[in-house]
Amino acid sequence: KLEKTLGYIKPDAVDKLGDVLEAISERGLLIAKMRLCKMTExxxxxxxxxxxxxxxxxxxxxxxTQGPVxxxxxxxxNAINRWRELIGPTDPSKARAEASTSLRARFGTDVTHNGFHGSDSPASASREIEFFFPSSGRNTLPNCV
Ligand code: CMP
Known part of the structure; x- marks a missing residue:
């Protein structure tokens, strides 16, 4: 099933952007939209x-909120599950124990500082895409380029 999902690179992993773009491309997912945002609290x-x-x-x-995402x-x-497979388990140490080549295994630190997010369902994906890419163009998330 053709799906959309929302992924983001957390602040301490933004310097891995090149590796992330390579992994997305190898996995055959298409980037329809992309932006850099500084989230407020x-x-x-x-x-x-x-x-x-x-x-x-x-x-x-x-x-x-420690830096831009x-x-x-x-x-x-199946973009939702494919992106979640690509980023790997929430806890990077678990990901590494599985000898995974996932992004969290490669670049995550711990269960909080895990480097990457992915929507977990079609409902979350819709909500989270609207959060970062508001269709109305209203001022819902202003600190973005
Ligand atoms: P994310 O996929 O963005 O969704 C919720 C985030 O909470 C998760 O990644 C982690 O960054 C963080 N987190 C910290 N501790 C936990 C935990 N025990 N279980 C799930 N998420 C956690």
Whole structure:
């Protein structure tokens, strides 16, 4: 099934952009949209609102607001699962234990500082694409180029 998904490179992995573009291309996903954004605390809280009660929320907000992120809209057959396979398990140490060549295994640090995000369902993908690439062009996420 032809799908769209939202991926982004977290601040400490943005310098791996070239490797990420190579991995996306090798996997046969298409980058339909791409932008560099500096999320504010409020932006990050909205993006991760489903995790607002979790113990790791504070660390997560600090992490994803520490510098700019690179967001992509990816398109392809089963794009949601294919991008999630490409980035690997949430915890990079688990990814490395599996001898995975995933992006988190290669470039992630720990379960919070895992370098990459991918939408987990079609509903999340729609919401998250709209978050980074608002169709209305309204001022919903201003600190982007
Ligand atoms: P992400 O795919 O962006 O979705 C939620 C983020 O919370 C996750 O990647 C990690 O950066 C962070 N996180 C920190 N601890 C955990 C945890 N125990 N389980 C899931 N996500 C976590």
């Amino acid at each position: 409020n932006d990050a809280f909205l993006f991760y609102q489903e995790h607002s009660g979790k113990s790791f929320m504070r660390d997560l907000l600090n992490y994803v 690179v967001a992509f809209e990816l398109v392809g057959e």
